[in-house]
Amino acid sequence: MSTLQTLILFSFLLSASHAAVQDFCVADLSAPEGPAGYSCKKVSAVTVNDFVFAGLGMAGNTSNLIKAAVTTAFVNQFPGLNGLGISLARLDIAPGGVIPLHTHPGGSEVLFVLQGSISAGFISSSANTVYLKTLNKGDSMIFPQGISSPSPGLQILDFALFANNFPSELVEATTFLDDAQVKKLKGVLGGTG
Numbered sequence: 797m798s799t800l801q802t803l804i805l806f807s808f809l810l811s812a813s814h815a816a817v818q819d820f821c822v823a824d825l826s827a828p829e830g831p832a833g834y835s836c837k838k839v840s841a842v843t844v845n846d847f848v849f850a851g852l853g854m855a856g857n858t859s860n861l862i863k864a865a866v867t868t869a870f871v872n873q874f875p876g877l878n879g880l881g882i883s884l885a886r887l888d889i890a891p892g893g894v895i896p897l898h899t900h901p902g903g904s905e906v907l908f909v910l911q912g913s914i915s916a917g918f919i920s921s922s923a924n925t926v927y928l929k930t931l932n933k934g935d936s937m938i939f940p941q942g943i944s945s946p947s948p949g950l951q952i953l954d955f956a957l958f959a960n961n962f963p964s965e966l967v968e969a970t971t972f973l974d975d976a977q978v979k980k981l982k983g984v985l986g987g988t989g
Contacts, residue, residue, distance in 0.1 A: 822846040823871050823878035847876035856888040863893030894969040899942035907937045919956045926962045959985040
């Protein structure tokens with residue numbers, strides 16, 4: 797290997813080891829949010845409080861229509877999450893409570909049951925397959941990101957809700973439709989359950 801080739805290789809290795817990698821990028825919440833998140837706070841302005849969030853310790857108010865409350869720990873509340881591709885939330889559900897059907901196009905979700913039990917699941921966008929399970933204390937379930945590939949597929953909500961074996965009582969609870977409306981829609985679209 798010539799001296800020039802050795803210098804080029806050494807230069808490449810040095811530049812690769814000093815790539816745009818940093819320990820963290822705490823959100824500068826005074827700056828505008830861009831597609832990749834917030835710009836980084838100056839390291840001299842970062843404090844330990846940027847990496848600590850105490851807001852998930854209190855139960856949310858579940859005295860509402862859906863008997864549920866979500867407490868978020870997203871980058872706006874927890875600046876140390878910026879650029880990490882994760883966020884946190886606490887979900888409190890009273891007996892009989894429901895979470896309306898929804899997707900998370902920007903990220904996957906992990907549900908951990910701290911106490912009680914919950915029926916949880918999702919409907920795949922590729923075949924409208926229902927993945928539903930009763931989770932108990934200590935159980936976890938993963939909900940895949942809503943758009944997670946360059947070919948994300950198309951999920952038509954009518955078929956996702958009514959043209960499968962998703963239990964009618966859960967459709968009723970999460971859509972606020974009554975039994976007759978759900979049975980009619982399932983009948984038209986070929987669903988069961």
